[in-house]
Amino acid sequence: MPAPDRRAFLLQTGKLIVLTASAAAAWDYVVAGQPENAPDYDASAHWWAMIIDVERCIGCGRCVQACKAENGVSTEPSYFRTWVERYEIDPADPEHPRVESPNGGYDGFPENTKAGVKTFFVPKLCNHCADSPCVQVCPVGATFQTPDGVVLVDKEYCLGCRYCVQACPYGCRYIDPETHTADKCTLCYHRITKGLQTACVEVCPTGARYLGDLKNPGDPIHEFLRTHMVQVLKPQMATHPKTFYNGLDGAVR
């Protein structure tokens, strides 16, 4: 191998070993003499998580509307990045809860004044699993976990094979009717990387949703997780979700 190649190889390898992912991304701009254009968001310094406080959700569907508006999701029923379910559990038959989600809760829920049943709302969204089955099954590497723990889709690279839609145990993925590629909650990656809240957190009137950064020791999420009995959905799947539910009933799947 000629010397310059070895040098290039060592440089490249050294760069990857020494620099963090985000610094490696900025390096190209530094070398090009335009360090001011390098992204200043340090992805490896964050590890995003979401808390859903079930006891605060009033089922207004504002999050569903905001999510669709922010992300340009089709308003046709059955395309949701987040949706709200209403559970109804008959005390005589707790194993078979009745779950409804008319249009994902987009227009709220029909009035319910039934007495004698256990009933509550559960907002759902992508759990941004640390060991995500959808990432594992993608045959081309079009879905991946970012250095800050968000599961994203590369829509230019996706083939639309639907493997990931089947693999997600939480039903959080769909095929975009326009591009025919996989799509899902991005945890508003375009917002959180600029210091904003996700759209659903922004509009939730009761504070039932909270976006937290597990790598930031000063984030109130640590205090919340310490002082509340939280659960994740389907822990038996070993997907290690980063969406934590407070006050979740055991009947919720």
Added chain:
Amino acid sequence: MAPFRSYEHLLRLAALFAVGATLFLGLRWLLVPSDYGRFGPYRAAALAANQARPIVYAGQLACVDCHSDVAELRKTNAHERIGCESCHGPLAAHAADPANAAIRPDPRGTCGVCHVPDVAKPRGFKTVNFAEHAEPGSCTSCHPAHAPKL
């Protein structure tokens, strides 16, 4: 030991292998994007593509930046912590240029989104039977939205 004479078949095999390897490396070079694998088994450019999407909801801080009077009005009342865009809708265009007028929410419909009765709502959440309670007028004539009182 006799010298190794018959080696042409090995040369043919080696040539075949070389052609195959060149083809493989060439195709790989053509088909795999240059930024694939920089952070992991995906295109690094996909991160930037996901970040580049337009923002639709301006965020509470942007609202309060100009409308500090409303923020002051909402202090210590039941609606204090509700994001402005929860009722007023997405306002990034308005925040970027105030000439884009913000839409005034329809009072009756907007209040109803949250305050319709439902046994699934958390205990203590204020609900009202709109058909019985309210005259056809607007809710806000008695309950100002930024400073609601019962």
